[in-house]
Amino acid sequence: MFIEVxxxxxxxxTVTEARLDYIGSITIDENLLDAAGIVRGEHVYIVNNNNxxxxxxxxxxxxxxxxxxxxxxxxxxxxxxxxxxxxMSYASMTPEEAATFQPKVIFPDTTTNQLL
Numbered sequence: 001m002f003i004e005v006x007x008x009x010x011x012x013x014t015v016t017e018a019r020l021d022y023i024g025s026i027t028i029d030e031n032l033l034d035a036a037g038i039v040r041g042e043h044v045y046i047v048n049n050n051n052x053x054x055x056x057x058x059x060x061x062x063x064x065x066x067x068x069x070x071x072x073x074x075x076x077x078x079x080x081x082x083x084x085x086x087x088m089s090y091a092s093m094t095p096e097e098a099a100t101f102q103p104k105v106i107f108p109d110t111t112t113n114q115l116l
Contacts, residue, residue, distance in 0.1 A: 024073035
């Protein structure tokens with residue numbers, strides 16, 4: 001049996017853009033992706049702390065060091081620039097693996113979206 005366990009979390013970053021006209025996804029600063037262990041195209045869950053919206057999409061790497069957090073496509077209807085979001089990814093593993101697994105959780109500065 002496999003269970004879904006938190007793998008990575010970018011805790012409380014500020015949305016910098018919302019682009020309805022884009023195909024879809026979320027664009028995230030590559031520095032944040034590297035620190036959290038999230039890769040291009042990975043399935044992520046997003047929680048909007050401002051309005052409670054929850055959504056899922058896939059990741060596109062953004063310019064390294066830019067602090068970009070941009071919701072693209074239909075997801076742009078659920079966020080506004082300035083909203084605080086939490087971005088999470090999960091992994092399937094056995095309960096035995098999960099017992100010792102440690103997720104990567106990062107806490108960037110919410111003003112700049114830069115690593116502290």
